Amino acid sequence: MENQTEQSELHHLENENRLLKEGLAALRKELEKARIAKEEHAQAELASASNEITQLKGTIAVLREEMVQIRYEKAERTQNELSAARNEIDQLKADLTALREKMELLLAEHEDECQKMRQAANDEMNQLKQTIIKLRGQLKKNG
Secondary structure, three states, X not given: OHHHHHHHHHHHHHHXXXXXXXXXXXXXXXXXXXXXXXXXXXHHHHHHHXXXXXXXHHHHHHHHHHHHHHHHHHHHHHHHHHXXXXXXXXXXXXXHHHHHHHHHHHHHHHHHHHHHHHHHXXXXXXXXXXXXXXXXXXXXXXX
């Protein structure tokens, strides 16, 4: 009976050993599946992150290009505005010079007219004085 007990115990141990090996194999298989799933998930996350990085780089490039274009347009607009302002200043200076010259010409013409009028008045006064002197002389002669 001891032999049978030993055999039974051996059989029981072999069964337990087989069950443990099967359990171990199943756990290894599950662990491998989990590792593969985790690796696939990590690969998917990496691919997603890589795609997002690529999209963000594209967006950055587009925004950078827009910023450069805006800066260029702003500089061009500023340059055009400065040029227009300078042109307007130059035109106003030319107008001012022309008006100043016209005013000086008109003042000179006015001064000439005043001088001529004074001269005419002086000439007339001298004629009148001469006439008065002549008339007085005639009155003294006749008188």
